Amino acid sequence: MKNTEQNLHHILTTQRASLLSEWQKRVRRTSALQLREDFDGHTPDNVLEEFFDLIVKQITTKQDYHLLRQRIFSGEINAFTPDAACRLLIALKKTVLRRLKSFTHNAEAIFDEILLRISAYYHEMRYRNLAQRQSQNLRQRNIEIARLLAVEKQRAAHLTTNNRIAQMALSTLDPSEIFRRIVHEVQQSFNYQHVSLYFLETHANQMVMKARAGVYEKHFPEGYRQNVGEGIVGHVVASGNPIMANDVANDPRRIIAFPQEKNTRSELCVPIKTADRVLGALDVLSRKKNGFNWTDVQSLMVLTDQLAWVIHNAHLFQETRELQDELVQSERLAVIGEMSARIAHEIRNPLATIGGFARSLQRAPTPDRIDTASRIISCEVTRLEELLTDILNYTRPRKLELEPINLPDLITDVYHQVGEGLESRGITYRQNAPSDLPEIPLDPAQFKQVLINIFKNAFQAMPNGGKLHVHIRKKEDQPHIEIEIRDTGPGIPTEIQDEIFKPYFTTKTKGTGLGLVISKQIVERHGGTLSFTSHSGSGTTLSIHLPDLSSRKSL
Ligand SMILES: Nc1ncnc2c1ncn2[C@@H]1O[C@H](COP(=O)(O)OP(=O)(O)OP(=O)(O)O)[C@@H](O)[C@H]1O
Ligand SMILES: [Mg+2]
Numbered sequence: 001m002k003n004t005e006q007n008l009h010h011i012l013t014t015q016r017a018s019l020l021s022e023w024q025k026r027v028r029r030t031s032a033l034q035l036r037e038d039f040d041g042h043t044p045d046n047v048l049e050e051f052f053d054l055i056v057k058q059i060t061t062k063q064d065y066h067l068l069r070q071r072i073f074s075g076e077i078n079a080f081t082p083d084a085a086c087r088l089l090i091a092l093k094k095t096v097l098r099r100l101k102s103f104t105h106n107a108e109a110i111f112d113e114i115l116l117r118i119s120a121y122y123h124e125m126r127y128r129n130l131a132q133r134q135s136q137n138l139r140q141r142n143i144e145i146a147r148l149l150a151v152e153k154q155r156a157a158h159l160t161t162n163n164r165i166a167q168m169a170l171s172t173l174d175p176s177e178i179f180r181r182i183v184h185e186v187q188q189s190f191n192y193q194h195v196s197l198y199f200l201e202t203h204a205n206q207m208v209m210k211a212r213a214g215v216y217e218k219h220f221p222e223g224y225r226q227n228v229g230e231g232i233v234g235h236v237v238a239s240g241n242p243i244m245a246n247d248v249a250n251d252p253r254r255i256i257a258f259p260q261e262k263n264t265r266s267e268l269c270v271p272i273k274t275a276d277r278v279l280g281a282l283d284v285l286s287r288k289k290n291g292f293n294w295t296d297v298q299s300l301m302v303l304t305d306q307l308a309w310v311i312h313n314a315h316l317f318q319e320t321r322e323l324q325d326e327l328v329q330s331e332r333l334a335v336i337g338e339m340s341a342r343i344a345h346e347i348r349n350p351l352a353t354i355g356g357f358a359r360s361l362q363r364a365p366t367p368d369r370i371d372t373a374s375r376i377i378s379c380e381v382t383r384l385e386e387l388l389t390d391i392l393n394y395t396r397p398r399k400l401e402l403e404p405i406n407l408p409d410l411i412t413d414v415y416h417q418v419g420e421g422l423e424s425r426g427i428t429y430r431q432n433a434p435s436d437l438p439e440i441p442l443d444p445a446q447f448k449q450v451l452i453n454i455f456k457n458a459f460q461a462m463p464n465g466g467k468l469h470v471h472i473r474k475k476e477d478q479p480h481i482e483i484e485i486r487d488t489g490p491g492i493p494t495e496i497q498d499e500i501f502k503p504y505f506t507t508k509t510k511g512t513g514l515g516l517v518i519s520k521q522i523v524e525r526h527g528g529t530l531s532f533t534s535h536s537g538s539g540t541t542l543s544i545h546l547p548d549l550s551s552r553k554s555l
Contacts, residue, residue, distance in 0.1 A: 151293075151295055154190075154295050154296075154299075155295055155299070157189055157190065158189075158190070158295065158296075158298075158299030158302070158303075159299075160189070161185055161186060161189040161190070161299075161303070162299065162302050162303055162306065164185055175310065175311070175313075176210070176211070178310055179197055179210055179211040179307075179310070180211045182197070182211070182303075182307065182310075183195045183196065183197050183211045183212060183213040184213040186213075186282075186284070186300075186303065187213040187214045187284075188213075190284075190296075192214060192284045192285060192286060193214055193215055193216075193263075193264060193284075193285045193286050193287045193291075194212070194213070194214030194215055194216045194217075194264070194284070194285040195212065195213050195214055195282070195283070195284050195285075196209050196211070196212040196220070196233075196282075196283045197209070197210050197211040197212070197280065197281075197282055197283075197307075198210065198226070198233055198237070198280045198281045198282075198283065199279065199280040199311070200228070200237055200278060200279055200280050205227065205228050206225045206226065206227055206228065207225065207226050207227075207228060207233060207234065207237055207280060207281065208223055208224070208225050209223070209224040209225070209226075210280075214285070215260075215263075216258075216260065216261065216285075219257075219258050219260055219261075220257065220258075224257070226255070230255060231253065231254065231255035232245055232248075232251070232253050232254055232255075232267050232269050232283070233269050233281050233283050234255075235253055235269075236269040236270070236271050236281045236283075237271060237278050237280065237281050239271075240271050240273055240278045241271065242268070242269060242270040242271065242297055242300075242301065243267075243268070243269050244266075244268050244292050244294075244296075244297055245266060245267045245268070245269075246266045246289065246290045246291065246292060247265065247266070247289050247290070248264060248265060248266060248267050249265065251267075254267065263287055264285045264286070264287060265286060265287055265288055265289040265291060266285070266286040266288060266289060266290060266291030266292055267283065267284070267285050267286075268283070268284050268285075268286075268291075268292040268296055268297065268300065269281050269282070269283040269284075270282050270297065270300040270301050270303075270304050271304065272304040272307045272308050272311065273304070273308060274308050274312060279308055279311050280307075280311070281304075282300055282303065282304050282307065284296070284300065343387070343391065346387050346510070346512055347384060347387065349510070350380035350381070350383050350384050351380075351384075353376060353377075353380045354376075354377050354380050354381065357372075357373035357376050357377050358373070358377065360373065361373050387512060389449075390512055390514045390515070390518060391512070391514070393449065393514075393518045393521075393522075394503065394514050394517060394518050394521070397521060397522075397525065398446065400443040400446060400525055400526065401443050401445075402441040402442060402443055403441065403442070403443075403444065404439035404440065404441055405439060405440055405441070405442040405444050405447070406437075406439055407433065407437065407439075407440050407442075407472055407481065407483070408431065408433040408437065408472060410442075410444060410447065410448065410451070411431060411451060411470055411472070411483075412431065413448070414448055414451040414452055414455060415429055415431070415455065415470075417452070418452055418455045418456055418459065419455065419459065419468075422459060425463070425464075425465055426464065426465025426466070427459065427462055427465050427466055427467070427468060428466075428467050428468070429467075429468050429469075429470075430467070430468070430469045430470070431469075431470045431472075432469075432470070432471050432472065433471075433472035434472065434473070434474050436474075437472060437474055437481075438474075440481060440546065442526065442546075443522075443526070446522045446525075447522065447526070449518065449519070449522060450518075450519040450522050450523060450530075450544070451485075453515035453516065453518065453519045454485050454515075454516075454519060454542045455468070455485070456515065457515060457516070457540075457542075458485065458487035458489065458540070458542075460508065461487055461489025461490060461540065462487055462488060462489045466487060466488035466489060466539075467486075467487070467488045468485070468486070468487050468488075469484075469485075469486045470483065470484070470485050470486075471483070471484040471486070472484075480528075480545055480546055480547045481545075481546045482543060482544070482545050482546075483543070483544040483546070484541055484542070484543050485541070485542045485543075485544075486539060486540070486541040486542075487539050487540055487541075488539040489539055489540060490536065490537060490539075491534045491535050491536045491537055491538055491539055491540055492532070492534040492536075492540055493536055494536065497534065500516055500532075501516055501517060501520055502517070503517045516530075523544055523546075526546060526547075527546070527547045528544060528545050528546040528547060529543075529544075529545045530542065530543070530544055531543050531545075
């Protein structure tokens with residue numbers, strides 16, 4: 001302290017004259033602005049310090065001295081407002097003036113000038129600081145806005161990509177094609193250096209790269225594999241948690257598959273998982289250090305959720321397809337098995353008859369035999385032809401060739417064709433039709449087939465005679481025709497009613513079980529319906545409803 005006092009004394013005595021002239025010079029300047037410029041090279045704190053050093057000697061006790069210095073030059077000086085600085089000076093005015101007067105007669109003017117200078121300086125400083133702070137704030141706000149904008153832009157881009165990927169996921173494309181498109185979409189949308197998609201092979205405890213896009217597309221060999229627990233991808237698949245490695249050069253988990261991979265500085269890997277298991281991982285690379293942020297992580301996690309769905313659906317799709325194939329195969333085999341057994345059974349009898357008569361003709365070709373045999377052979381051949389027609393009709397339905405048909409005439413024709421000699425078996429036939437019935441567009445050959453099948457069934461159901469009634473009705477309010485074919489046979493037992501439209505269902509020894517199936521098929525291809533009502537013991541009614549086909553030429 002002694003030293004300080006000695007120093008101050010020294011300043012006061014040696015520099016007094018020069019300081020005084022300095023102050024006086026400055027006082028002479030009238031413009032505050034001008035005076036402020038004088039501060040160039042000096043901070044006002046220096047000036048104040050000089051000034052207070054000059055007057056401090058006036059402070060008699062050491063405590064006063066310390067207090068003053070402390071208040072002015074240490075902490076408080078920084079918080080000086082012009083008012084505070086001036087108030088301090090005013091508070092010290094008496095002391096200051098007394099001290100100033102000891103070396104100048106112009107003490108009052110100097111004091112005022114000091115006040116003015118301090119006030120002006122601090123005002124300027126205050127505004128300069130304020131402006132500086134504001135521009136700094138503005139800059140910071142701009143930086144923050146730019147950062148937020150970048151984040152939002154990134155988010156929006158991720159969202160758009162995610163939407164596009166969601167659409168892909170819902171598409172019916174082959175799953176491997178979906179995966180290929182997804183990695184390309186992700187790589188291009190976010191300009192990642194490389195993107196790979198790995199699937200876990202649980203049985204081998206390995207991951208297989210299923211799709212990839214980016215700079216290393218050609219470097220990774222087809223079907224590239226990595227062990228679970230090894231490398232960043234392996235760690236992710238093992239733990240089920242994402243890893244953001246923003247400086248891979250210093251990451252011991254990283255595995256380099258080929259030298260070019262050294263160009264990668266950051267790696268982000270996100271698991272693809274369902275509620276209960278990890279299915280694989282999506283791995284993205286960046287050539288920049290700190291190449292990824294949390295928006296990348298979040299977006300990729302949304303994406304991998306969708307991917308989990310794609311994979312799940314793909315598995316389901318695959319399983320369903322395999323199951324379907326198996327079913328179709330077994331159904332087809334069953335149908336072929338049943339069909340061939342029936343066909344074999346059906347053709348065996350006519351063939352045996354034909355063979356028997358042909359052989360008997362070979363042995364003794366008497367005119368009598370020739371006559372009987374040829375008739376029977378021709379009859380059996382017709383049966384075989386019909387059987388073949390039935391099978392072909394069922395397996396390969398023909399295109400309809402519609403033409404206007406007089407329905408009552410067509411039905412009568414069929415009756416004569418099928419019902420030959422039936423009257424002698426005690427079967428009576430009746431047919432009603434409205435007189436104004438228009439011609440109806442039908443495929444005559446195929447529609448005849450329907451009627452033949454139904455008539456045959458009716459005749460076969462009445463081996464001991466009965467009645468066959470055909471009613472044709474035209475509904476005025478609805479544009480369709482109804483044909484009812486009613487027999488007085490035993491009816492169809494309730495327990496088989498659900499079966500009669502199934503292929504190969506028959507209760508007859510010589511039936512193929514295709515008659516009704518084919519008939520239904522043909523009626524439906526005309527846009528109509530075929531149904532029946534039957535009660536055991538009270539006959540059967542087959543009903544054909546045909547829509548108005550007048551506008552159609554062919555189906
Ligand atoms: N009018 C009917 N009265 C009683 N049962 C009938 C009648 N029509 C059909 N059925 C029953 O429906 C079964 C299936 O008939 P469908 O015409 O499809 O085959 P099918 O007559 O047995 O053999 P086909 O191929 O020679 O016609 C018949 O076997 C028979 O049991
Ligand atoms: Mg039949």
